[in-house]
Amino acid sequence: MLSNIGTFLSSGENIAFFVFALMAIGGAIFMLSFTKVVHMVVALAMTFISLAGLYVILDAEFVAFVQILIYAGAISILMIFGIMMTKHQGEEIEPKRPLYNTLLFIGAAGLFGVIFYAIQYSTLPTGTFQAVEDNTMEIGKLLFTKHVIPFELMSVLLTVSFIGAIVVAKREED
Template structure:
């Protein structure tokens, strides 16, 4: 059983995958566990950046850059902007029962054990994957040849939404 783990961790690519996966899962758990919204946004940003690291390990560099730009950057800033624009009262959450964190840990460890057991017992086909030579070039060809109309419609929609947000913010200011 542990021989398979050591074989898995024998290459740097697998170690990077393992670290990014742990950070993504940890960030998601922290996002759900924190009580302050700013801390939740930071944990969510950690999850998004870890997912970008997973995309790099999987040779999807373009998707990793888009993940960082759109989700880790824009969505996190948008959430912080929304927090700043709304009024929050200093309401404190009632303290959790002392056994709550213990049950959470037992549940998470049980789920991890179940998934680990299922992966160890599964018979996965082995083979080599031939990645595309230039992922970004292929994505660009698809966007600007086969999907140019939806791409342009999306850019118009985002521009209209941006202008609408500015108008709404100006009305509230006055």
């Protein structure tokens, strides 16, 4: 069982995957456990950037670039602006919950053990992946032919949610 780990860590690509995966999981855990909103946004940005690293490992450079540009950049800055523009009362400190934290750690360790066991004893099909020559062109073709209606619906949904956020912010201001 441990020989599989040694084989896995013998490749630099696998080590990079392991590091980016740990950063993504760590950022998500920190985002959920921090109490200050700005710290949460920074942890979320770390998760977004590590996901972009995972996309680079998967040879999806365009998706990695969009991940950094849209999520790590624009969404994080938008969240920070939202935090700065709203009023905050004194942040309340949550009481210490040692039993909750202990049960949470036991549950996470149990889940890790089950997933580790499942990965070690599963047989995965082997094969070669034939990547297309230009990922960006293929994404564009799929986006504007097969998936054009969901793409347009998402743009309408984002526009409506943006207008709704402005209306709600105006109501709170009055």
